[in-house]
Amino acid sequence: MAIEPAYVVFSLGTQPMIAEAQRFLREWGVEPLGRYGRWEYSSMGQVMRDALNWASDLRSSMRMSRGVVELGNIERGQ
Numbered sequence: 195m196a197i198e199p200a201y202v203v204f205s206l207g208t209q210p211m212i213a214e215a216q217r218f219l220r221e222w223g224v225e226p227l228g229r230y231g232r233w234e235y236s237s238m239g240q241v242m243r244d245a246l247n248w249a250s251d252l253r254s255s256m257r258m259s260r261g262v263v264e265l266g267n268i269e270r271g272q
């Protein structure tokens with residue numbers, strides 16, 4: 195299957211479309227990453243950094259929510 199364009203291309207009106215697509219995906223718990231997910235002209239280093247930052251943020255938020263659950267259990271005497 196041929197996909198046109200096989201490269202990130204920027205034109206007038208691209209930014210609002212990207213913002214809307216990303217908003218929709220995040221609403222469904224999907225984090226767009228990488229050159230095509232974020233539709234940006236990024237290098238290999240940038241996409242790896244963004245993925246590591248996202249994983250680190252996710253790990254922190256999971257720790258925080260686990261902390262809230264654990265605190266809730268203590269308050270309930272469990």
Ligand SMILES: Cc1cc2nc3c(=O)[nH]c(=O)nc-3n(C[C@H](O)[C@H](O)[C@H](O)COP(=O)(O)OP(=O)(O)OC[C@H]3O[C@@H](n4cnc5c(N)ncnc54)[C@H](O)[C@@H]3O)c2cc1C
Nearest residue numbers: 200201227228229230231232235236237238239240241242
């Ligand atoms: C010609 C060219 C030269 C470049 N040179 C450099 C360079 O010298 N240095 C540098 O830092 N960066 C360079 N880049 C940029 C670099 O390739 C990208 O920034 C980087 O690969 C983006 O990583 P990614 O994971 O976002 O996407 P990708 O590396 O494109 O990975 C996406 C993967 O998803 C797969 N995929 C897509 N659709 C589906 C699907 N429906 N189901 C399953 N799998 C799917 C693809 O096959 C691919 O393996 C170059 C890019 C190009 C095009």
